[in-house]
Amino acid sequence: MLAKWFEEYRKVSKETRLISQLAMFLFSIFTILSLYDIAHFFYFNPSALNRFFEINLLFPAVIFQSVILIIFAARFVLLLFKSKKAFAFNQVFWLIGFTLLISYWCISRPVPGPFVIYSTFGDSIFRHASRIFDGLGMWYLILSPLHKIITIIVAIIKSK
Numbered sequence: 001m002l003a004k005w006f007e008e009y010r011k012v013s014k015e016t017r018l019i020s021q022l023a024m025f026l027f028s029i030f031t032i033l034s035l036y037d038i039a040h041f042f043y044f045n046p047s048a049l050n051r052f053f054e055i056n057l058l059f060p061a062v063i064f065q066s067v068i069l070i071i072f073a074a075r076f077v078l079l080l081f082k083s084k085k086a087f088a089f090n091q092v093f094w095l096i097g098f099t100l101l102i103s104y105w106c107i108s109r110p111v112p113g114p115f116v117i118y119s120t121f122g123d124s125i126f127r128h129a130s131r132i133f134d135g136l137g138m139w140y141l142i143l144s145p146l147h148k149i150i151t152i153i154v155a156i157i158k159s160k
Contacts, residue, residue: 001159009155010087016147017079023144024076027136031069034130038062057107061128064104071097098144101137 013020038058042049053059071093078090108127125134 005155005159008159009151010084012151012155012158013087014082016151020147021076021079023140024072024079027140028069028073028076030130030132030136031065031072034133035062035065035069037130038128055128057127060107061104061126064100064107065129065133068097068100068104071100094144094148098141101141105137105141 038061042052075090075093075097078086078093104126108125108129124131125138129137
């Protein structure tokens with residue numbers, strides 16, 4: 001029963017593989033661009049490089065973005081293969097990447113201060129990340145689990 005369901009889940013996932021590949025590619029590119037923005041800032045402000053570890057949560061942001069880049073790029077590559085082993089690794093990397101993104105979002109949440117409701121500029125969702133990374137990251141956090149849930153439901157229905 002479980003083997004039949006897993007095979008059906010793999011077939012349904014294969015049908016939406018192109019969308020997942022596009023998402024992984026875009027996320028990897030925008031993560032590179034976000035890291036490039038940080039490197040660009042320090043390249044043109046070498047005096048600020050001395051404060052790299054002192055800037056609030058900059059070092060963890062660089063680490064999170066680097067690991068997220070590696071995980072999402074690995075998922076993109078794994079989506080090119082059609083074997084069961086690559087599919088299983090892809091599912092594990094999805095869980096790791098999703099958990100990392102949620103963790104990064106949790107440490108990026110600002111501490112509420114006085115007069116926050118009067119602010120005209122919203123805080124970034126992910127600290128020390130580009131706005132495109134912010135937007136794509138939040139869309140991924142919303143749509144990816146929804147995609148997994150729908151895929152699981154369709155696989156359960158088709159396997160019966």
